[in-house]
Amino acid sequence: MAKLVSKIYGDALFEEALEKQEVDALFEEVKALLSIWHENEDLAGLLDNPKIGKEDKTGIIKEVFSGRISDTLLFFLIIIVEKGRQKEINAICNYFISTVREYKKIGVAHVTSAVELKADQKAQLEKKLLETTSYVEFEMNYSVDPAIIGGLVIRIGDRVIDSSIKTQIYELRRSLSKLQLT
Incomplete structure (x- = not known):
């Protein structure tokens, strides 16, 4: 059910963004909104409180976000709250972001290495990924895990x-364990 809700609302926001030619602006706004949403769990808790009426919740949305986000996104949040779907804001935003990424052919790569990669290594890696995939841009996320010993x-x-x-060591160990000595 939650996936259906996020798809319906996420698609509606995407269609609105296309119609108003605000895809790039809303993409950035929704990413910022999502990080604000994660940083302020009290706001989500306040909007989820069943003791607070919908009118008060929409008032909170207006007070917090009016003048800080576009009217398109503000009215979209108000509709979500009026329909009682505020618990799905996180999922809706994530769905919208992934839809825009797909539309704009932006890939998200998570790269784990044993040591920190240098800037030129990161640039080479991103270039290689762009050459070997259908994406035109990548959002690169790097992490270091010494446990992988080497490689990526x-x-x-x-x-x-x-x-x-x-x-590679694990695969070698598996292959060797299958060998039977005679």
Whole structure:
């Protein structure tokens, strides 16, 4: 049910963004809204409180966000609250962001290395990913995990490219355990 709600509302916001030619602006606004939402759990709790009426909740939305976000996004948040879907704001925003990324062919890559990569290595990696995928841009996320010993683990969506030494050792161990000595 939650996926259906986020899809319906996320698609509606995306269609509105396309119609008003505000895709880029709303994309950035929704990403900022999502980080604000995560940082201010009290706001989400306040909007989820069943003792507070919808009129008061929409008043809170107006007071907090009016003049700080576009009218399109403000009215969209008000509609969500009026329909009692404020618990889904996080999922709706995430769905909208992923829809825009797909529309703009922006990939999200999560790269894990054993040591911190240098700037030129990061640039080379991003260039190689752009050449080998259908994406025109990447949002790169880097992390360091010494446990992989060496190599890289790259995750793009549900695809994983694992060239880590740790995995190679594991595969070698598995292959050797299948050998039977006579």
